[in-house]
Amino acid sequence: MKFNKAYSSLINKLPPSLVCEAWSRIISRKRNPMTEEEASSINPLVESFLRHEVNRYQKKLKYQRKSWSIVKNSLYNTDMPDQETQTRDTDPICDHEEEINCRVKKELDSLSRQLLEYNEKTFGSLIQEITKQLEERVNTNNKLRSEIERQKIQLQKTEKLLADLSNNK
Known part of the structure; x- marks a missing residue:
């Protein structure tokens, strides 16, 4: 440059x-x-x-x-109250600790319920569809396993029959 x-x-x-x-x-x-x-x-x-x-x-x-x-x-330029005013205006937390814990637990329970309801509404049909597909696959696999077992038994019978025929010659 x-x-x-x-x-x-x-x-x-x-x-x-x-x-x-x-x-x-x-x-x-x-x-x-x-x-x-x-x-x-x-x-x-x-x-x-x-x-x-x-x-x-x-x-x-x-x-x-x-x-x-x-x-x-x-x-x-922020207006901050002095430390004496701050301590004078507040109650100690330990007096209300049980009440605060109770409120927090209630709020958590409420939020948990709301989350579960939301997830059920949002993902309920998707989970049902996935469950249905899974059940169909399990049923198909079970039918295939049964067919394989039936074919194995038929193969064993056929092998036994061939072995008997070859021994009879």
Whole structure:
């Protein structure tokens, strides 16, 4: 990347990464791409492009500064009660521990029931279909096993019959 030194005042306002990116963009534009020689020479298009990049970068910095000041102010300007007020306004947890545990258990039971109902509604028909297919496959496998056993018995009978015939000769 070799921008002309005449543009050094503009280039110095940009970080090196943006200078590299600007160089790549100027020589690889879709419409009217420039050769490296054209981009390296003094050219009003290059100057205009660099001014545009500097303006974009400065606007970005200004926005970031403004955003950071808002965040910083919101962090430091929060109204926090002092520790004495906090401790005075609260009851110790141990007095209500049983009540809290009871509420938590009830809420967990309720959520568990809701989850089961949701799963049943959502996946019930799918599980029924899978169960039906599984039962059909089990029945088919059992029939095939029975047929295989029947064929084995018939084969044994046939082998025995052949053995008897060959012995009788």
